[in-house]
Structure formats: C-alpha cells, structure tokens
Amino acid sequence: MTQITVHHRSPLPNTYRAARVSSLFNVEGDADFKISLEAPLKDRPWQIGLIKGPSGSGKSSIARALFGARRLKCANRWPGKGAIVDEITPGGSFDAVTAALSAVGLGSVPSWLRPYAALSTGEKFRADLARVLCERPGLFVMDEFTSAIDRRVATIAAGAFGKAWRRGPGQFVAVACHDDVEDWLQPDWVIDTGRGGEFAWRRLRRCPSLEVEIHQTDGSHWPTFEPHHYLKTNNVIAGSFYLARAEGVDVAHLAVTPRPGLREARACRFVVLPEWQGLGIGLRFLTEVAALWRRGVNRFERPMPTLINTSHPGLCRRLRAHDQWMQTSCLLYGGARKQVGLKGGMAGHLRAVQGFRYIE
Template sequence: SERVKSLFNVESGANFDLDADLPIDDKDWSIGVVVGPSGSGKSSIGKALWKGKALYKPEWEKRVPIIDSITPNGDFNTVTSALASVGLGSVPAWLRPYEVLSNGEQFRADLAKVICERPEQVVIDEFSSVVDRQIATIGAGAFQKAYRRTGGQAVLLTCHYDVLEWLEPDWVYDTATGEFLRGCLWRRPKIEMQIHQTNWQFWPTFEPHHYLKLPHMIAATNYVATVNGELVAHVAFSTRPGLVEARACRLVVMPEWQGAGVGLKFLNAICEMWRQGKNRYDKPMPTLFHTSHPGLCAVLRRHPKWTQVSANLYGGSKRKSRLSISASTKKKTGKQINSAGFGGHFRAVQGFRYIGDGGVE
C-alpha cells in the first residue's frame, strides 16, 4: 500500500464524503430509488436509512425447495401468490433449492420473500444488478405492483436507470447529480403484443416451462404472442363435442415475461375472439379453461370476465376412462384394445369459463 501511496500521491482510500438530503420522513410514499454509478455512495445512503436496520439480507435454507424455504410456516396460497406476483410462476422452479436457481430466478425469489415477509421498511441493495436487463425491467414492474399492496416502504439501490420507468417510484435520488425528484414522473412503457394463429411448431420452445407433460391436444388451434418478434406466450384451443364450447389449454408465458401481465391479456383476447365467432368454425363459443396453478386460479377468480365453474381435488375414474376408450375404439375399428385410460390423479384442478363483458353466470 505504501508504494501505491507514493506512486499516486494518495494518502488513504478510506475517506469518503457524501452530503445527501432526502426529505422522506413522511409516510406518503411506497417505493423510492437511489440510483447512480458504482462507488457514488448508494450503499452508504442505504446503511444510513432507518438507522441501518432495514438493509435486506435474505436467508435461504440450503437443499430445500424455495416453496418450503421462503417462509417455512407461511400460508401456501400466500407464498405461491407472492412467487407468481413477481413473475416466478414456473412450478418446476418452486421445487428447486435457492442455490441452484439461475440469477434471474434468484432475483425474483428474493423479491417474493420480501413480499411474504412484508417488512414495514426495507432497503434492497444492488437491485437488479446481476440479471439480464429484460428480466430486470419486467421483474421491477412486477415487484412494484405487488409490494405496494403490502403497505410498506421500500428503498431500492441500483446503478441501472432502465428500471425507473418500470418501478414507477414515488421519489428518486440520483447520486451522480445530487438531484432529488418526487412525484408521478415515471410511467411504465406500453407493451405492444401481436397475436398469431399457428400450429404446434412453437410448442417445443414453451413446453419446458409447462408444469405438465401431455400429448398434443386433438384438432387444436394454436396461438402465440410476440413482442418485437420475440416469443412471449402460447395457448391452444380445441372444442368440446358438438362445438358447444371451446377449451383452452397449454397456456405458457416465457419466464422473462412473467409478471408483466401479458399472459392474462393474451388469453382474454383469444377467448373474446372465440366468443365473437372469430375461429375456424365461424361459430361463437364460450371458453372453458382448467388449471392447477394457484396463482392463476386466484387471478381468474377475481377477474370480472371469468367465472369459476368447477373445483376437483382429484381426476375422474381411470377405469371409466379405460372402458370408454376401449369401447370407442372397438366401435370404430372393430378391434379390442387395452387402454391405460386417463384420470385417477391427485391433482386439484379448477375450472373457469370466460364470460367477457356479458355479466356473471
């Protein structure tokens, strides 16, 4: 160190002076951001806020799935809702320990932990610093919506200016300029989504992110959503016998877009198309949608364009399914087959019907 001091005429690297006035003592705000380049004093400000007691340091159990570790004694619905609200809606990811998650998944898991723990005051350092900017911006938008519902106050420290519009903060302090801004100055950018009718050709891209492994739906019409040419979401539609109703299945939103709200808007748009008869049958049909995803169930249950029509704890009779398939095959081909059948699973499934703006059934 003495050689460095003599070469560069520097006596010490331990001295750092920062004078920042943040008028944030009131309770009339939810999210504030301290932004600026590295080494400009963001962490020092964070340590000074609320006497240094609010700096967030998440603790995760090793080799324990995050669904069990996020809040060990927490309510299951609260935990899954928090994970979904910050865009970590991938069920396989819930079953992985924190240490094996990707950087993007860890980023969202930490945010979900904050939502579950609901601290009155929290400071999060290095916000979005180690993740892809697409995940950072979408994750920031998802977090701010979920955190505001907790009623707490969060200060986020970041060197990235691209998250400001997505966070829609109540105030921002820029350490590079010393400027403090407060008010509704930032608005989330609009997401322009295009919908394309297709077939199963894009399903291999989405399939790894779906929580079930099933064969293709028979006579399905597939749809994908894109943003600036990038694949964002997928869903498949088929019909019930007699063309009395459509069935929507295989809804998947790519991980980097989860939490942006595109999935439900995508599904609603296609359901509305089918309700108006804009399908290959030129026939108006309501849409039935089944899911086991607790976060999606909660969203559909409170959405005015959907009504819940069923809730089953387990699948139907496997024996009945086997006999039905065998009888149908024998009638069509004259051959007797031994089918395994479907059903008998212990997977809670909830059913919803899209009713659009027509009111409650």
C-alpha cells in the first residue's frame, strides 16, 4: 500500500490586501493545500491509470508524488523539425510508426508529411500519443491529458489510444481534468481528486457505443473529404456515393463504381475525417457497403463483389486481418501509363498498391 501526502505550504503574506481577503472570507492561519490518499498500485498488475479532478485539486502533485517529477510530462519534446513520420523513432520500423499513427486516429497521410509545428492542436495530441506508443517506455505519465482539445476529439483519441496501448507492455498514466475520457480510455484504476483523492480499481468495460448511419448520396460531399485523401484522383465514372453519419455529423465518405461487364465493383475515395479516426468506423462502413453490393442492393440491381486498392499501410493491415476481406494483389511499383491504359496512370513511380476483395 502506497500512502502519500501532498502539502503545499502557503503562509498568509503580511499585506493589506491579503489581510483584507483573509478577513472577508474567514481564512485563518494559512492558505495551505493538503491532500492525503492511499494508492495500492502494487496489489494488482495494471497497464493504464487515470488521475482526474478539477483544476487546482492536486492531480499533478499526486502524480509527482507517486511516480516522480521526472516522469510527469505534458507531451514528448520533438527532436527535430522534420515530418512527423521521420521524427518518430527515426531508427525504428516504418511499419511500426505508421501503425501507431493509424492506431491513435492520425490516419490522414498528408498530416504524416508535416512537421509537428504545422499540425493542429488535435493532431499534435495524437502525434504525441503515437510517439509514446512507438517508444513504449516502461512508465509514462502524461499531464494535461486531452485538456487543450475539443471534447469529441478527446474522447475518441482516448479510446483509440487505450486499445492500442493494451496491445503491448508498459504502464501509462493520464492526468486529466475532464471526466469524459474515463469511459473511453478504460483505465485499470482511477484517483479522483474531486472526491478528496479517492482511489478505486476499475473493471474494464466496453467503450461507449456510437450509432452510425449509412446514406447514399451524390458526389457533392467529396470536397469536404478530399483534403484528407492521400491521392488526387480523377472524377468517378458511374459512381455511387455513400456517407457514414454519427451523431448527426458526416464522418466518412466512400464511392463505389462498377467495372466493365457489371461483374464486380471497385471502391474508391474512401476517407474518414481525422477527428473520427481510430474507432474502427471506417472499416465497418466499407464492409457494410460492400455487403450491400454483394447482395445486389445497388442501382444496377446486380450482385457484385467489391474490390479496393489502397496504399494506406493502416488500412492494408486491417483488411488483411478481417475475415470478410481477402488480399488479391500486391504491387511494389505503379505501372507505366501505356501499361495501365489510363490517361493518368501511375507513371511507374514507387507506390505499393495492395488489392483486396470482399468475400462475404
């Protein structure tokens, strides 16, 4: 049993204003801050902890007392000014870096090529989490966890990170002033400074569910999603367009177009908005639309298996692991324009294109 006491001494200054405030609000003796608690962290194995409570309630002080001042960090210090895909564990595996970025919901490829300073606040937070995942310290304590980002982004990012962290070793402690991350992060224990430093072990539960609706639409919604797509594509010929909508917000886009002969279809323009990445919405959306086409629920009223080609390493990994998708091809180089037979082609450049088929 670890018992700690945090005591910040603040004797009242001998000034007119301090004396007047003390008199008006009956502050006697001093303005010390003191909190004591018991934290039996050695009683059980754990991977994720949460210290939560309002600002000024002693969260950071408790974290320093439990784990040491050197362990407490607001985020990692980024070593250089290069693209984040280069700055995260430069000597490590490329696949591990892209997997970590995708796992925490930073799956937007253009963002991988930007320096840390050029990212949005939400993207910086996810990049910090990805770097922690790749470096895998034995213990990492993150102060101000999700404090500076939108609450929807915060909860989704917390859920994505929690799942990814549990796939490997190490212990992670989040220090947060918001209650909403608890159900998403799924910590093994919680210290609540809003309740006087109350400690409680917590059983793992499912993250909160999201109801996602699929709507067939036209191509007018693509400009919202296009900046987050890793390719600049031509117009979709004879395409059917779909949107995934959660909590009344459009979160993902997909186009499906028939191939010559109407025997199979091709999925393209597949994008999940960054703030909704990391929850598995995209793959479920893609799989459900492919299932509709396989049953003939399309404007051609013909059953067609769906194919998808992608270079996104995160999507490739998930499709390979999915029991309803089968990998059909893997090309390291794009074909020359004459070989491809298309006006655009891939000009023979290095692009690892992998193909998958929905097999039901």
